[in-house]
Amino acid sequence: MRVGVFICHCGNNIAGTVDVARVAAEMRKLPGVVYATNYMYTCSEPGQEEIKQAIKKENLDRIVVAACSPRMHENTFRKTIEKAGLNRYFLEMANIREHISWIGEDKELNTAKAIDAVKMAVAKVMKNKPLYSSSFKVNKRVMVIGGGVAGMQAALDCADGGLDVVLVEKSPSIGGMMARLDKTFPTIDCSICILGPKMVDVAQHEKIKLHAYSEIDEIKGYVGNYQVKVRKKATYVDWTKCTGCGACMEKCPTRNAYDNFNFGVAPTRAINIPFPQAIPKKAKIDPAFCRQFTKGKCGVCAKICPTGAINYEMQDEIVTEDVGAIIVATGYGLFDLDKFPEYGAGRYPDVITGIQYERILNASGPTSGHILRPSDQTEPKTIVFVSCAGSRDKSLGVPYCSNFCCMYIAKQAILTKDHVPDSQSYVFYMDIRSPGKGYDEFTRRAQEDYGVKYIRGRVSRIYPKGKKMVVRGADTLLGTQVEVEADLVVLATAVVSAPGAAGMAEKLHISYDTFGFYVESHPKLRPVETNTSGVFLAGACQGPKDIPASVGQGSAAASKVQALFSKDMLESDPAIAQVNTNACVGCLKCVRTCPFQAIKEEELRNGKKVAKVIETVCAGCGVCTSTCPCGAIQLQHFTDNQLLAEVNAICQG
Amino acid sequence: MYKVYFQTYEMDTINLSEKTNWEFIEQVQKESGENLSLCYQCGNCTAGCPYTNYFDYPVSMVMRLLQTGQKDTILNSKAIWLCATCETCTTRCPCEIDVAHVMDTLRIIARRENKVSEKDIKMFYDAFLDSVKRFGRIYEVGTLLTYNIRSGHFMADADLGPKVLTKGKIRFFPTKIKGSDKVAQIFERFRTKAKKHG
Numbered sequence: 001m002r003v004g005v006f007i008c009h010c011g012n013n014i015a016g017t018v019d020v021a022r023v024a025a026e027m028r029k030l031p032g033v034v035y036a037t038n039y040m041y042t043c044s045e046p047g048q049e050e051i052k053q054a055i056k057k058e059n060l061d062r063i064v065v066a067a068c069s070p071r072m073h074e075n076t077f078r079k080t081i082e083k084a085g086l087n088r089y090f091l092e093m094a095n096i097r098e099h100i101s102w103i104g105e106d107k108e109l110n111t112a113k114a115i116d117a118v119k120m121a122v123a124k125v126m127k128n129k130p131l132y133s134s135s136f137k138v139n140k141r142v143m144v145i146g147g148g149v150a151g152m153q154a155a156l157d158c159a160d161g162g163l164d165v166v167l168v169e170k171s172p173s174i175g176g177m178m179a180r181l182d183k184t185f186p187t188i189d190c191s192i193c194i195l196g197p198k199m200v201d202v203a204q205h206e207k208i209k210l211h212a213y214s215e216i217d218e219i220k221g222y223v224g225n226y227q228v229k230v231r232k233k234a235t236y237v238d239w240t241k242c243t244g245c246g247a248c249m250e251k252c253p254t255r256n257a258y259d260n261f262n263f264g265v266a267p268t269r270a271i272n273i274p275f276p277q278a279i280p281k282k283a284k285i286d287p288a289f290c291r292q293f294t295k296g297k298c299g300v301c302a303k304i305c306p307t308g309a310i311n312y313e314m315q316d317e318i319v320t321e322d323v324g325a326i327i328v329a330t331g332y333g334l335f336d337l338d339k340f341p342e343y344g345a346g347r348y349p350d351v352i353t354g355i356q357y358e359r360i361l362n363a364s365g366p367t368s369g370h371i372l373r374p375s376d377q378t379e380p381k382t383i384v385f386v387s388c389a390g391s392r393d394k395s396l397g398v399p400y401c402s403n404f405c406c407m408y409i410a411k412q413a414i415l416t417k418d419h420v421p422d423s424q425s426y427v428f429y430m431d432i433r434s435p436g437k438g439y440d441e442f443t444r445r446a447q448e449d450y451g452v453k454y455i456r457g458r459v460s461r462i463y464p465k466g467k468k469m470v471v472r473g474a475d476t477l478l479g480t481q482v483e484v485e486a487d488l489v490v491l492a493t494a495v496v497s498a499p500g501a502a503g504m505a506e507k508l509h510i511s512y513d514t515f516g517f518y519v520e521s522h523p524k525l526r527p528v529e530t531n532t533s534g535v536f537l538a539g540a541c542q543g544p545k546d547i548p549a550s551v552g553q554g555s556a557a558a559s560k561v562q563a564l565f566s567k568d569m570l571e572s573d574p575a576i577a578q579v580n581t582n583a584c585v586g587c588l589k590c591v592r593t594c595p596f597q598a599i600k601e602e603e604l605r606n607g608k609k610v611a612k613v614i615e616t617v618c619a620g621c622g623v624c625t626s627t628c629p630c631g632a633i634q635l636q637h638f639t640d641n642q643l644l645a646e647v648n649a650i651c652q653g
Numbered sequence: 654m655y656k657v658y659f660q661t662y663e664m665d666t667i668n669l670s671e672k673t674n675w676e677f678i679e680q681v682q683k684e685s686g687e688n689l690s691l692c693y694q695c696g697n698c699t700a701g702c703p704y705t706n707y708f709d710y711p712v713s714m715v716m717r718l719l720q721t722g723q724k725d726t727i728l729n730s731k732a733i734w735l736c737a738t739c740e741t742c743t744t745r746c747p748c749e750i751d752v753a754h755v756m757d758t759l760r761i762i763a764r765r766e767n768k769v770s771e772k773d774i775k776m777f778y779d780a781f782l783d784s785v786k787r788f789g790r791i792y793e794v795g796t797l798l799t800y801n802i803r804s805g806h807f808m809a810d811a812d813l814g815p816k817v818l819t820k821g822k823i824r825f826f827p828t829k830i831k832g833s834d835k836v837a838q839i840f841e842r843f844r845t846k847a848k849k850h851g
Binding site for chain 1: 693694695696697698699700701702705706710711713714741745746747748749
């Protein structure tokens with residue numbers, strides 16, 4: 001066996017705190033190592049060329065590269081040695097950057113640790129076996145979870161590219177948050193006017209299959225071959241018959257149902273169509289409020305429906321969709337008003353959230369676009385906007401900036417002046433964050449052309465005084481307390497992760513951060529990929545994002561799916577579990593512990609029952625290996641022998 | 654309001670390279686246990702402060718002066734003595750800084766360096782603590798008399814005396830609590846500790 005060792009300086013990243021020349025010299029002393037060298041940038045083209053030349057010249061058959069994390073460059077070097085004629089699994093990487101040089105300052109200790117790490121890699125590479133990947137078919141169908149603007153963009157881009165798309169939306173209509181907005185910044189164009197055509201495109205596209213009012217129950221499988229169980233929630237209205245005429249909604253006697261679409265600004269009927277442009281424009285019953293469900297008698301809608309679509313006996317229906325990739329675009333949630341005791345904790349009707357004000361401004365909203373305050377339906381003349389209501393507040397668990405509030409507050413203040421010309425708006429802010437194209441000009445316009453008074457300071461308290469709401473805050477530029485007697489107070493509540501985001505991440509096997517936002521594969525270079533192959537992210541489920549950014553990510557995720565689906569076959573990773581049927585005693589502990597249901601029972605010809613790994617499902621996590629009492633199931637490329645060789649390498653000095 | 658505005662506005666240019674007292678910043682952080690860099694000047698402490706009208710520097714500005722190490726300005730300010738330690742600032746601070754405790758720390762440092770801008774308030778604190786030390790609890794009449802005599806405000810709050818006395822809200826003669834000697838020991842312990850640590 002002839003091992004070659006290549007130690008990378010990585011500029012000063014490694015060589016700054018590790019004596020790389022000494023590491024190479026130590027390696028030359030090891031049995032089996034016939035060549036060891038150090039190089040400035042091993043990943044560079046000349047660096048790779050050096051490896052290839054050494055393989056030829058020194059007749060090397062095993063390669064160790066001591067450099068950065070294998071997450072960065074393992075693939076690079078695997079390709080390099082493959083080009084030189086070696087099996088790609090004859091490469092081992094020792095991570096002497098992230099694990100050693102970056103975290104320790106003592107050069108002496110670092111060098112000793114690096115020598116150990118490379119020794120381990122040498123010991124392991126000598127036990128490595130050639131592995132070959134097999135290939136499997138890709139199901140070129142994509143599922144998009146979430147029908148907001150990001151999800152719709154992703155679905156349309158995939159469908160326009162010729163892919164079959166399954167779009168799953170939790171609420172009765174697609175459109176998401178954007179469908180609720182009145183106008184959009186910084187152009188003040190009508191939100192539904194620009195979103196509506198996209199929604200219609202989704203509805204009419206022959207390549208898109210829409211499951212509205214549906215949720216994801218279970219996701220099984222792997223990249224290229226996912227099986228997703230979709231729960232189509234009972235609407236109690238047969239949507240094949242419903243024409244969306246709205247007669248049921250008009251006649252429904254229950255007038256106090258909570259209106260999810262309008263964020264509770266005004267009540268709605270127990271049977272309702274969320275908004276005029278809804279897609280699909282179909283009615284659904286809210287059983288928490290419907291008298292047929294709460295009192296057991298009513299049936300008005302069933303009598304009035306001209307097509308006989310009402311069905312009180314309807315049950316949830318589960319459908320299974322087979323897809324090859326999944327785009328997650330589940331959006332965001334909003335911080336709860338109840339968490340602001342000093343702002344009334346949701347008790348004052350005239351202290352509302354930004355999205356509620358959006359519905360009040362909206363022509364299809366409960367006030368038909370007239371600004372009327374909720375308490376007495378009068379037109380407010382003094383409106384106070386409070387930014388960072390929850391955002392950038394460590395004490396409330398939201399230390400991050402919610403990204404788009406500064407902009408929508410400026411927009412709402414401008415629209416307020418348009419609606420009520422004799423009104424005066426005030427904005428309490430900490431910093432104005434408007435780093436987009438035309439964004440800062442927009443917030444300036446609110447102040448310069450629309451006379452919005454910006455007050456730099458936070459609001460400490462809001463309390464009622466007669467018909468007014470007193471907003472007390474600070475003006476830190478004046479260095480004093482200020483008070484405004486307002487008719488209406490709008491809080492720019494913090495953006496939080498969508499309700500149930502963590503549960504969804506666990507179904508998808510993707511990671512999420514402390515706040516429930518999904519984690520991308522790399523914050524800069526892989527912004528829409530996840531660490532689960534075949535699952536992509538789009539929109540605010542990854543972090544607070546405005547419309548242009550969400551649309552951009554939707555398109556980006558779609559192009560990633562197109563690239564993935566450009567091949568008919570995908571190569572499987574051969575580093576998966578394998579059963580030695582001679583050693584297996586058939587206890588099947590592995591079957592019970594496998595998190596991917598990748599192991600099943602198999603009967604051999606001699607009648608012996610053993611475990612069998614389903615190659616395409618196994619993710620190579622190694623749980624079965626540590627469970628097996630007799631070492632019969634082994635994770636390829638990480639076998640007991642290979643790992644013990646590493647342990648021996650450091651224990652024997 | 655305008656008083657404050659002009660006072661701060663008229664401040665001379667502060668040469669930050671020369672006049673930033675880094676040791677003072679370190680000292681306040683160490684003694685208070687609070688990280689002053691956490692403050693991003695949102696102003697919520699000032700917004701809720703019930704005494705800000707009487708302050709020469711609003712509390713958010715005290716925090717800013719601290720961040721820039723303006724030791725003399727802070728220790729000579731009235732604000733740190735007028736603070737009532739109501740802790741509204743601490744409760745509201747989004748960065749979870751115990752602002753009231755920082756103000757407490759500043760008073761302690763100011764006392765130590767003999768830079769008490771509001772002598773009366775220091776006197777009241779002393780009269781209060783003397784009383785607790787002697788009786789194990791506050792003896793209101795004694796505290797007031799001590800304070801009035803020392804401060805020279807002989808008749809301060811005298812008009813309230815008959816009212817609260819007849820209603821039995823306070824007693825004319827001092828009463829000791831059980832274990833007042835233990836309370837006195839607390840003072841003693843503090844004194845020896847303070848001596849030990851300078």
